[in-house]
Amino acid sequence: MCVHRAAQADALSAADPVVRVCNHDCRRRKFLACIYHKRIQSTNRNCEITADVRHDGSEPLVDVMFADGERLLMKGANLTTIEMLTALGSRCNAKELKEEQKSKKKSP
Amino acid sequence: QEDGYTRLLRQQVEQVFREHRLVAVCQYNSLPGEDVVLMRHYLRKHGIEVKFILNEIIRPFLSQSKYKNLLPLFVGRNVLLVSQDTKVKDMLRVLKGVPQINLLGACIDDTILSRQGVENFAKLPSLEAAQGQTAGALALLPSQTSSLLQRGPAHLTALLDQHILQLQAGQAGTPPETPPAQSSG
Numbered sequence: 001m002c003v004h005r006a007a008q009a010d011a012l013s014a015a016d017p018v019v020r021v022c023n024h025d026c027r028r029r030k031f032l033a034c035i036y037h038k039r040i041q042s043t044n045r046n047c048e049i050t051a052d053v054r055h056d057g058s059e060p061l062v063d064v065m066f067a068d069g070e071r072l073l074m075k076g077a078n079l080t081t082i083e084m085l086t087a088l089g090s091r092c093n094a095k096e097l098k099e100e101q102k103s104k105k106k107s108p
Numbered sequence: 109q110e111d112g113y114t115r116l117l118r119q120q121v122e123q124v125f126r127e128h129r130l131v132a133v134c135q136y137n138s139l140p141g142e143d144v145v146l147m148r149h150y151l152r153k154h155g156i157e158v159k160f161i162l163n164e165i166i167r168p169f170l171s172q173s174k175y176k177n178l179l180p181l182f183v184g185r186n187v188l189l190v191s192q193d194t195k196v197k198d199m200l201r202v203l204k205g206v207p208q209i210n211l212l213g214a215c216i217d218d219t220i221l222s223r224q225g226v227e228n229f230a231k232l233p234s235l236e237a238a239q240g241q242t243a244g245a246l247a248l249l250p251s252q253t254s255s256l257l258q259r260g261p262a263h264l265t266a267l268l269d270q271h272i273l274q275l276q277a278g279q280a281g282t283p284p285e286t287p288p289a290q291s292s293g
Contacts, residue, residue, distance in 0.1 A: 026183040026184065029135060029183055029184050030183075030184055032135070032137060032210070033135070033137050033138075033184055033185060036137035036138050036208055037138050038138050038140075041138075049207065050207075051135075051207075051210045053210055053211065053212055053223045054223075054224075055213070055222035055223065055224070
């Protein structure tokens with residue numbers, strides 16, 4: 001299900017996610033497994049995913065740096081996998097839409 | 109009641125933990141088939157085997173064994189890297205080239221280590237190098253004692269030598285003394 005939701009959003013367009021995973025954090029691990037899926041990877045081959053595994057009790061987070069300098073930071077142990085994927089997907093979709101509108105304005 | 113196949117798989121897991129010094133737990137993310145083959149090949153060159161384990165099999169085993177602290181790592185898809193040696197450095201070098209496999213922790217010689225612990229373990233010198241360093245450190249103190257004990261007599265010897273040279277130089281400078289006249293009688 002999480003793969004379908006991520007694929008729907010054409011995720012990972014111009015994004016470099018850094019995922020910090022703590023010992024007991026299954027939700028971040030599921031998120032990582034979803035974005036590593038080949039359908040998701042195929043949407044952006046230039047995307048670099050970094051997993052930072054820690055066992056120091058630090059707060060799990062997902063830090064996504066977009067190509068235009070914008071940053072999406074998702075912190076907190078209570079975020080579900082679907083919520084994270086939806087947030088990332090909606091952000092990517094909004095950027096794609098903006099790009100399309102820009103290219104339409106440029107070419108008459 | 110578990111079936112025969114489940115029992116067989118559980119026995120295989122027990123055998124893995126019993127017979128291997130290094131059992132590393134990694135998260136397995138989607139990887140193309142040929143990359144999996146290549147990774148297995150490079151790890152096999154260093155005597156490290158890749159084992160895919162089902163959580164339904166390993167979790168019950170771990171919960172009843174001394175490795176229960178590894179339980180939180182077995183969420184989602186995992187893979188075990190096992191070896192009868194502890195060639196952690198080689199394992200980390202191969203995993204560096206495979207970003208889809210994330211090392212979560214390991215059990216080395218019945219000691220559970222986090223990812224950071226595994227990296228620190230890889231930086232340790234070999235057993236022979238550690239033994240040589242220990243022997244060198246232990247030999248340093250007695251060698252210093254020996255030189256300390258010899259320093260006093262050596263200094264005295266040097267002083268006496270210098271004194272002799274000065275006396276010889278003094279005698280060479282002064283005319284020879286006439287021997288005292290012998291009384292006849």
